[in-house]
Amino acid sequence: MFHFLFFLLFFNSLSPLTISLNPEGYVLLTLKQIIKDPQGSMNNWNSSDQNPCSWNGITCKDQTVVSISIPKRKLYGSLPSSLGSLSQLRHVNFRSNQLFGALPQELFQAQGLQSLVLYGNSFSGSVPNEIQNLRYLQTLDLSQNLFNGSLPASIVQCKRLKTLVLSRNNFTGFLPNGFGTGLSSLEKLDLSFNQFNGSIPSDMGNLSSLQGTVDLSHNHFSGLIPASLGNLPEKVYIDLTYNNLKGPIPQNGALMNRGPTAFIGNPGLCGPPLKNPCGSDVPATSSPSSNPNLPENSPPNGAGSGIGGSEKNKGLSKGAVVGIVVGDLIGICLLGLLFSFFYSRVCGFNQDQEENDLNKGRKGRKECFCFRKDDSEALSDNVEQYDLVPLDSQVAFDLDELLKASAFVLGKSGIGIMYKVVLEEGIALAVRRLGEGGSQRFKEFQTEVEAIGKLRHPNIATLRAYYWSVDEKLLIYDYIPNGSLATAIHGKPGLVTFTPLSWPDRLKIMKGTAKGLTYLHEFSPKKYVHGDLKPSNILLGLDMTPYISDFGLGRLANIAGGSPTLQSNRVAAEKLQEKQKSLSHEVAANILGNGYQAPEALKVVKPSQKWDVYSYGVILLELITGRLPIVQVGNSEMDLVEWIQFCIEEKKPLSDVLDPYLAEDADKEEEIIGVLKIAMACVNSSTEKRPTMSEIQEVLTMDLIEGTTVRFPQL
Template identity: 30%
Template sequence: MAGAPSSTLARLTIRILCLLLLALLPADAARVPLSLAPDAGAADALLKLKSGIKDGGGGALASWSPGTSPCNGDGSNWSGVMCDKDVVHGLQLEGLGLSGTLDLGALKSLPSLRTLSFMRNEFAGPMPDVRELSGLRAIFLSGNKFSGVIPDDAFAGMGSLKKVVLSNNNFSGPIPASLADAPRLLELKLNDNRFQGKIPDLKQEELKEVNLANNELEGEIPASLKSIQPDMFAGNTKLCGAPLGAKCEAPPSPSPAPKAAPPTSDKAGTSPSPPALEAAAVSAGTSADGAKPEEAQEPAAGSMSYGVLAAVLGTLAIVGVALVALQRRRKYSTKNFGPTASVRPLEPQPPAKVEASAAHVAAAPGAGGGVEGEERGSRAAGGGKQARKAEQGQGRLTFVRDDRGRFFELQDLLKATAEVLGAANLGVCYRATLTSGHSVVVKRFKEMNRVGREDFEEHMRRLGRLSHPNLLPLVAYYYRKEEKLLIHDYVPNRSLANLLHGEGRGLKKAVVHWNARLKIVKGVARALSYLYDELCMLTVPHGHLKSSNILLDARYEPLLTDYALVPVMNQSHAAQLMVAFKSPERKLFGRSSKKSDVWCLGLLILEILTGRPPAYDPPKAAAAAEPAAQNSNDLVSVVGSTPEGEWLDTVVDPDMRGEEDENKEEMVKLIRIGMACCEANVESRWELKAAIDGIEVLKGKDRGTEEQSFYSSVNDDDELDDVAIN
């Protein structure tokens, strides 16, 4: 009999769950056609928005006229309107001198609207109400005259929001707390305003770019933002903590509370306070006045059912969270960079000597307690001679930048939290987040035994002296005979390869305009020219120039990595993996030339213009025998076999085929330069200086700020959990 109520409650709970699911299904089904159907009344909605805007007499919105359609397939009939299959997808009204009122409520009837950009106009007044546009991915309002306090719930319920750019306005008051609840936030720029108070705890895992500089913020920077570069907080004199390095003052100790006088009572002794009395009464099943409440006399079946239902739903939620956590743990390998007594090594099977070295460093004086402390004590008792001998065996961390100083030690690196960024062909790459909050990238090489220790260290010092805005500087290195670590600053925007081609399921490649591509080409060419001037003694000053070795900083300026490593790489390993060793002269004559890097530059130019990854190795013999099986990634053959008059229609990346005619002419010129750099005959191939001179004279019709050149990457599909540039 005791089990009967339990089984009855279980059956009742199952029925309630089924009813809830049945009640939810029709609502979801009703919402599906809304997201798939074309926008209804898009013209009316946009004309209503236009009615509050003053275009300054420039006629910027002259094409927005009644009786016409905003979209024409994927093209647009109205200026500044972004379309996708006859559906309004975004608005890009930038630098047009617009003012007046932004009535964004008029756009509620555009369910497919994803992007709004009104940057560099003359709009003033309070923050426009964007909350009702819950499907927005990106909001760009920088460079206007907006002012006042933004409501705390301004971004509430915007679960798809990825980018918020409000910089260079006159906003004041606290940063809206609802930004901390936007789960997919990737980029937040609030710099150059008058925001006040403390920074919200922004815990979004994907949030990589934050700029809060030049405001009036105060207090300690949240731990979730300690990996952000310090200059992103500059100009806030009252901020403290990592990564600024300014210590936060400890709050004053509270004064001892005066002892409360014992409560009086009509009866002898003391009586509990009213809240305590109520709690005691409830626990005994009586109210504060002594009466037994009706609810306590007999538990109602309905309340028990709701309790069981809550327990079941809670259990399901816990299981769901556990599954998500397990998936993320599989996706990200985030552990301690250096082994400790309680954490396994970062790599599945690291060499035993490396493991022992890390354990020794963790057990050095000042490293910690517990097992490590005991080992530390035993080693300290061994004397200084033994310690020095062990230090020689474990290697050392050497900084090579005179302008950086020594801002961490080897034991800090070994204790850092590390995330595997990838296993490149030259070695494994990690992001190590130090306890100070600063992040560095550590590349582990095992094929660098070509030269001895002295020659290796001399070459690293030579690299440390290099300084160019388009080179990622070497910060430090760690030398051991078995392996070497090269340490650089962490760059959050990933690589040019990721920008052009996307990465992994659900990540869509960005829409990159001509101006942005030309800027990247010029930066790469300038950095390569600098390497040729500074390392003229090397036959191949770079050696591994490819899109995955070009990182992008916060302004999407290119930063070359893995340069000048040929002198210290094992030749067999370099010949197998490094791009310069794939050049035609290397394959024909077994040696590289001063123009091997030029060949790599030519392939990179073709990759940037076509949007296709290149094939550095020749096609297989079987495939080469069949003309139909031509490798579409053999860019030199594809471009060379296409008449020049057809390049813009068949070779150039489709994302750029809507560019201005002036830009298209420049594209053709750059393709010619790329082909001249890829000549198989070394004598016919252009010199680097000729290529750079040709690149420098190229220009692009201004599209506005550099940021504009990239932001349209938020044109993502609802079906994919894709990510804009980050």
């Protein structure tokens, strides 16, 4: 009996060690067994645990696995099919590893899966048709892999899909039927750098929830651009570059007011904004004929007349044309005499009547269209009260709603106060109050602000509306929720800790800012110059998308009544230079401009695009080093450009220059050095030797991706 009890107690003491781990834990152990894990990410995955909920990368709910997330850990191998047996699995994230092989069909048995993020691996093969089982899928990111084949038609059954990113693979074939109607919840779509072909589905215009950039670039899409794409939200930027599209570019909705950068690389496209006009033989974007009553063998309007036309269909004779012109001139003269007589009789009477009314204390009203010079000037330059003026068709609020909304101060500067305003519907806006002066320059202000309001680019903060009165001038923008780049690099004053930017995020900010500046410099209507670019006016969206803000703000504030101009800055800089003889000319200028103004700002009155290039270069240096643009060296101050040049001359290692928060990204040394070369080209003291923003954008987007040498001849 004693031996039996001893055996029973011994068996019970061993049983937790042999059968303690639940079935989900054993499923995950198969992953650990077949995948190489050089960084030990799965070292604490032990069979002695009761469940896997405490394991690295595993998240549970009610003791059941709901998430597997092991990104950027150099995992090597293929995924086991058994993962699909995790019935409550919601999220899978293996981004930026070295996984390969095909996606196991069994993975799609986890029908509750909401996000599948596999970008930055070497997966291959096609996407299984079983993806239709994932009715709750919201995020599918397979970018930067080796997937091939057509996109399965069954993907349109994923009705809740919000993010579809397939860029940089080898996908081929047509987009599935019903792509636009079936995936109507899509908010982000990126199909770039694949081999998709066929026409762009006309129902893609139904994707009314899309945001940011819809990227269809670098594929083999052919045929006409469907006019229905214009039905997408106007704030969406549609990138169709480098395809085989042809015909006229539709001029409606989201396709209007776009620069040529959205369409380049399609030799068959014509019409605005491209320079090559459409000929008469170019097919229209819509099927109905503009001349439905003409038989098929009839020439179009004007064909066969004039030079090259047949004698039978020859145009009017010279005598007939001269007769028509003379008759028109006589008619115009008669109309002018009649108008003059009418003006002197009727408007003169009303002017006398108005004076009589004003003498009686009542404001008279003119009953005819009498536009005297003094009246028009009074209307435009001495406005006492002006309603809220929308600059976008999507503005759905009025002045009363704006003034009643909750407002929070975001910041103050010499130009004005910036508020976050939250309307009753929960819509957040950014409102800048410019001040109370400048009541005599409304017409000038109106021209300037409405020109700025027409600019539309995914990396430029959009001006939505404005308000003008004698006592108040307001600019209303979209609210960008993630603060400024200055805060993202250095943190908020007074806060000890903050989340530093990773290198991929910094690179994304560099590229987006370059795209925005390229648009301003080369593709905006007036080829604008920002003139005051710095991290504090580069705002960041939730996904770290950069938005260049405060464009044109200095001039608007000057018109509205008084902010410091560049001229006053130069006067102050000259005084500073007199007081600080020990500082170089460039350092004095940069300390005044917070380190971002080009050295020639002291000498040249009008800002140039090369000013922006210099400022952009300083921002790149700031993103690489994590340092402020004015560096404290011993008891003296040195601007960041001079400090970097000193470090290069002294042949200091990259680690001495690099932001300490980027220590984990040491494997990106080649990219970082490439960006450093770009920055040094931008801050060249010679304006002629600085690259253009389009050259910078090309190097950032192509050379760094391909790992080739940065192509600036002066380096």
